[in-house]
Amino acid sequence: MGINWFKYSSPQAFHPLAGKMIPWFSAAALALLGVGLYIGFFVAPTDFQQGDAYRIIFVHVPAAWMSMFLYVIMAAWAGIGLGLQARPSFMMAQAIAPTGALFTFLALLTGAMWGKPTWGAWWVWDARLTSELILLFQYLGIILLRAAIEDLRRADRASAVLALVGVVNVPIIYFSVRWWNTLHQGASVSMTASPKMAATMVTAMLVMTLGFWMYSFAVTLARVRCVIVERERQPSWGKNASIHEVAEAR
Amino acid sequence: MQWGSLTEFWAMGGYGLYVWTSFGATALCMMWEVLAVWRRHASASAESRDVA
Numbered sequence: 614m615g616i617n618w619f620k621y622s623s624p625q626a627f628h629p630l631a632g633k634m635i636p637w638f639s640a641a642a643l644a645l646l647g648v649g650l651y652i653g654f655f656v657a658p659t660d661f662q663q664g665d666a667y668r669i670i671f672v673h674v675p676a677a678w679m680s681m682f683l684y685v686i687m688a689a690w691a692g693i694g695l696g697l698q699a700r701p702s703f704m705m706a707q708a709i710a711p712t713g714a715l716f717t718f719l720a721l722l723t724g725a726m727w728g729k730p731t732w733g734a735w736w737v738w739d740a741r742l743t744s745e746l747i748l749l750f751q752y753l754g755i756i757l758l759r760a761a762i763e764d765l766r767r768a769d770r771a772s773a774v775l776a777l778v779g780v781v782n783v784p785i786i787y788f789s790v791r792w793w794n795t796l797h798q799g800a801s802v803s804m805t806a807s808p809k810m811a812a813t814m815v816t817a818m819l820v821m822t823l824g825f826w827m828y829s830f831a832v833t834l835a836r837v838r839c840v841i842v843e844r845e846r847q848p849s850w851g852k853n854a855s856i857h858e859v860a861e862a863r
Numbered sequence: 864m865q866w867g868s869l870t871e872f873w874a875m876g877g878y879g880l881y882v883w884t885s886f887g888a889t890a891l892c893m894m895w896e897v898l899a900v901w902r903r904h905a906s907a908s909a910e911s912r913d914v915a
Contacts, residue, residue, distance in 0.1 A: 658865060666882065719889050832900055
């Protein structure tokens with residue numbers, strides 16, 4: 614194979630590689646979100662039951678999905694980090710957490726914006742909403758725990774353990790609408806049942822979700838670059854060559 | 864397309880406040896995050912150059 618993938622497992626080598634990938638993911642995000650918004654507002658018809666309030670799902674559902682996807686990916690990196698004692702894995706987990714927290718917050722906020730006109734309440738203590746709120750606290754807990762521990766290795770391990778333990782909440786959120794009799798409506802897209810929505814509505818939701826994925830790749834890669842540079846200043850980095858030395862050597 | 868005029872588009876069938884708050888908050892949060900990460904990288908790079 615022409616590419617030496619092992620080379621990129623070192624943070625100093627990954628920093629410029631991530632820098633090259635960010636513009637592509639950003640461009641893909643902008644294009645997909647543009648197309649998604651166009652379909653969502655100009656192609657998809659008005660819902661006969663919920664009127665135009667339903668259009669909130671074009672940001673609500675992708676944000677809620679990302680909140681769960683990103684948690685699982687963060688926990689996976691945390692697990693790999695713990696298993697292999699791999700520093701870059703912990704950095705990835707660290708970089709994903711704030712974006713996951715942001716999408717969780719947006720899922721809750723846009724959910725409230727949908728709930729008020731549709732249910733008549735901004736918030737209800739139902740299983741889906743409560744478990745998603747717990748997910749927000751989990752993200753914040755992981756971020757705060759890391760910030761509270763000064764020793765980087767201990768901070769990495771402690772926040773990784775917390776992320777791994779908390780992963781049980783993700784299936785609870787996903788299946789909450791089936792397990793409990795909740796006010797929240799059932800899954801919008803199902804692998805087994807035929808879609809309950811018009812094809813253009815599903816398309817808009819999926820295109821927006823892809824756009825959110827691309828955005829997440831771009832912003833977490835940008836954040837992992839921050840983490841790499843910040844950690845380079847830490848004493849635990851030892852005598853490794855700095856990024857600027859590596860960059861100059863190229 | 865179902866919108867007869869720009870006013871109709873803004874009104875969103877009476878749900879304008881909820882729809883535009885949702886989309887506006889999402890856009891603002893994403894732009895804020897991008898700006899925050901960009902600034903963080905700029906300051907981290909500047910400090911790391913000072914040390915080196």
